[in-house]
Amino acid sequence: GAGVSQSPSNKVTEKGKDVELRCDPISGHTALYWYRQSLGQGLEFLIYFQGNSAPDKSGLPSDRFSAERTGGSVSTLTIQRTQQEDSAVYLCASSPTPGADTQYFGPGTRLTVL
Amino acid sequence: AQSVTQLDSHVSVSEGTPVLLRCNYSSSYSPSLFWYVQHPNKGLQLLLKYTSAATLVKGINGFEAEFKKSETSFHLTKPSAHMSDAAEYFCVVSGPGGYNKLIFGAGTRLAVHP
Numbered sequence: 001g002a003g004v005s006q007s008p009s010n011k012v013t014e015k016g017k018d019v020e021l022r023c024d025p026i027s028g029h030t031a032l033y034w035y036r037q038s039l040g041q042g043l044e045f046l047i048y049f050q051g052n053s054a055p056d057k058s059g060l061p062s063d064r065f066s067a068e069r070t071g072g073s074v075s076t077l078t079i080q081r082t083q084q085e086d087s088a089v090y091l092c093a094s095s096p097t098p099g100a101d102t103q104y105f106g107p108g109t110r111l112t113v114l
Numbered sequence: 115a116q117s118v119t120q121l122d123s124h125v126s127v128s129e130g131t132p133v134l135l136r137c138n139y140s141s142s143y144s145p146s147l148f149w150y151v152q153h154p155n156k157g158l159q160l161l162l163k164y165t166s167a168a169t170l171v172k173g174i175n176g177f178e179a180e181f182k183k184s185e186t187s188f189h190l191t192k193p194s195a196h197m198s199d200a201a202e203y204f205c206v207v208s209g210p211g212g213y214n215k216l217i218f219g220a221g222t223r224l225a226v227h228p
Contacts, residue, residue, distance in 0.1 A: 003157075004157070033215075033216075035216075035218075042218055042219075042220050042221065043204065043218035043221075044218075045209070045215050045216060045217070048215060056215070059215075091157070091158065093158075102160055102163065103160075103216060104160075105150075105157040105158040105159070106157055107155075107156065107157040108157060
């Protein structure tokens, strides 16, 4: 079946611009996660959504970062006033149930801030 | 707090020889542990997972890992490396809470030479 998809695959933007990154989880998966993979910091958890519960935003690095998940499916990660240190690969993952062990990852969006 | 240390940032082996990628973890409770692989320009793929069942875990592509609580280790092994095994490998521990927020090691890049 279809896996987790993310768009765009690559995004180049200028410092100060806003960007939106999209994630389509596997159909029926109730949990959705965002991670960031950067050279200096490795792979870091950003945010977690589970059903209609309030998201766990504990990994968001600043208030310029926000995310939403509409209808329990598609999620959008928004970065406002991008900075060069935001350059990274942003990975989305989903899992079938809360607390499920296996997370299934998408191919990521490579963000470059000039 | 949970943490993961991958002891080698780079490992180089010849095709057909054994692979050993080392991982130590720290956790205040009985963790779930994972190994993920990331091929160039591809998403993360789960190799295997330990969730308090058998301590010797077999995964895909001939990989296995042994959970050793006394040594707080979860090393990844494969008897015979293949060229297609060249990739980056991440040792991962589940975070607190009921939803497995993943905490990643820094990664080990495996090179396989003919």
